[in-house]
Amino acid sequence: MTPLLSVTDLRIDITHGAARAVLAGVSFDVAPGDTVGIVGASGGGKTSLALALIGLLPPGLRASGRVAFEGRDVLSLDDRARRDLRGRRLSMVFQEPFTALNPRQRVGAQVAEMATAHGQRDARRALRDAVTMLGRVGLAEPDERARRLPHQLSGGERQRVLLAMALLLEPALLIADEPTSALDVTVQGQVLELLREQQREIGMALLLVSHDLGVVAGTCRRTLVMHEGRIVEDAPTRQVFTAPRHPLTTALVGAVSRIGARA
Amino acid sequence: MAARTWRRLLDDRPARAAAAVLACASLAALLAPWISGYDPTLQPDPVTLRLVPPSWQHLMGTDPYSRDVLSRLLHGARVSLGVAAGSMLLAATLGTALGALAAVVGGWVDSFVSGLVDVLIAVPRLLIVVALVATFGALSPWWLVVLLGGTGWLTTARIVRAELRDNLQREYVLAARALGATKWRITWQHLLPAVAPQVAVAAALALAAVVPLEAALSFVGLGVQPPLPSWGNILLDGADYLTSAWWLVVFPVTAITCTVGAALVLADRLRAAIAGEEQAS
């Protein structure tokens, strides 16, 4: 089966100079419907990798290599083609749910914008679909919540809004960058279950970036361990945790085991 | 941190360019008596030499009174920039002093000063100045300095007060005070030098505001009085001939615009340097 996403030797460099590359040549595949976790210490390049895949690297960083998504090299696409992909086939959920939302726009409209940006001409229909989606991601009273501004929602609710936004057009691949770190444990579980549900329903692949090994262990079939811009381990999750090959992985896993069993 | 801010500024190219422009203008003003070829107030030949276009003998032409425009511009720079610099220094000093007073003493002094600033800042400065000048008659450049400086200290006072108030509550200050240092001593030795870059921004903006103000006053006859030249009254002298004698307009306007522009760029880059330093620390 051809992989949904095939990354070959992806490098990320700082355009003006520092010696070390942010990402020093990364290669991996993601099969359709698969759940892959990316773990590693902070600064290891996880977020930059995620941003490079969707083409939203901040100015000052430059990506090179090959990122084949549904057969096409994302890095060499023109701007319009890339914008067409974003949200429709390839979505991303960001880390900080509060700052990731426009403080002046109602959340329902922000979710609906995903549809209108991709050709949905009927604004009311888009909003209705958005409200439905908000309900499906577990937001109570979705039409009332949809009329609120981000600062009027709780952290968990905001994260769900971001999820609703990312899932609205049923993308083939969802990149989730630390989707649960800003949430408390009970909400975490709900969000992860939500993602699993979506995967089951539409066959979505999930690339889950997290520094929380417990989350990855419970969700991902395969895990990539990153360290200083490289992938040091790429194996089925169980193997990563029970029989790690790289000393860094061992250290990482070992640290978690010492803390004790996680729910 | 202030020292690093200055260094940051020195590395900045637009800032260097702007500083160079201001330095040139100041130099030209200072050396005016020696480098200008003609006496700016003498009218050598009102009949044949009036309104001569720029030529090799008169690089910027002559005005309706046959005076060499370049010489007048240079001597005018002395007056205009002198008044501007003087009032800028006065405004900066007054503003810093009053802002510090409000911040350090606090209480009703603070309320009074802040209230005064809030009220005065809402009044158009031009109106105050025009009213005072029209009432007391034409002022010598020295009095102009006092007048313009005395009306331009408001934003500096606000900035200094805000910064000092913030800093006076920081831990290192509380620690120093616990060791016996008085608020005034701390302010004088540490806080004021730290706030110097922001005062410099306010000063640069004050300069950018006062040069046009003086020019405007001189242009309507309420500022520097003839025959003493100023950039504003060079324009006034040529007011009736502006359509035919373009050199009477273009040169003073360029001088004013470049000076103000340089001051604005300097203020801008200084602000960026301050922000950059804050981010880095």
Add this chain to the structure above:
Amino acid sequence: MTRLILTRLLQAAAVCAVVATSVFVLLQYAPGDPFAASLDGTDVPPSVRAEWRARYGFDLPPVERFTRWAGALTQGQLGYAPSQHRAVSAVLADAIPRTLLLVGVALALGFALGVLIGLLQARHRGRWPDRAIGALTLGGVAMPEFLLGLLAMTWLGARWRLFPVAGLVSEGDVAAWPMWERALDHLWHLALPAGVLAISVAARVARHQRAALLGVLSEDFIRTARSKGLGEWAVLWRHALPNAIGPVLALLGLALPSLVGGAVLIEKIFGWPGMGLTLFDALLARDYPLILAATLLATLMAVVARTLTDIVAELVAPRRVRTS
């Protein structure tokens, strides 16, 4: 919100009180007789002058004169303007709407233009259009309004005769013209002075707007907007601008006093008979009642304008949303 309005109203009252008292006090020390300018050179005998002085209270001690004037003020009586041979209120009633028109049009035009220019710069940030426009806006801010007015008047008005150089309306029997022709003529006369002021406002607004937009563009929610596949203009217009326009409005409010000052000079240069020109002429004629009333009203207008801008800024960009 109501708190803001109340604070501002109180400040306005305080400002007016301070200005009124200051101007009054000032004029006590001013040399010159208020009636000298209008009566000098005529054959008016000293007795008549003395009578005029008595009638307008110029022979009373200052404090009494002040209370009298302040009292009359609260009753809406502003006195008589010797230099214009009309009641002060009549003079101001003519002048105020003209200044409001000038400043209002200039502000509205300038603001709209400035926002658009700032947007354009943000769209092409870092590239040559941004730099070129930036140089122009710097020039627009650096050149004082009165100089811009002078240049415009000289070249567009006198030299190329595209616009009239002075006054409110053209010469001739204007009152006999049809309404729309009069309005057009009026606009034609307004064009240059308002245009010059508008350029000055636009340059300032553009610089602030560009900076505000660039600041907002580095925020996380812009990245989210882009991840939805939105194009650059959609991102700027729908996400960046609403979040960047608030600070610009607030800054505009702060710049209003100096704008009013600029308008005064523009009125003088273009002979636009508004508050500014009235004040200037009154100062030169030592027409004290008019000076007092005009200064007070000009200040009041500046304060009111500032309050309005603050209120609009608060409505468009409420602070609590920005800082939470």
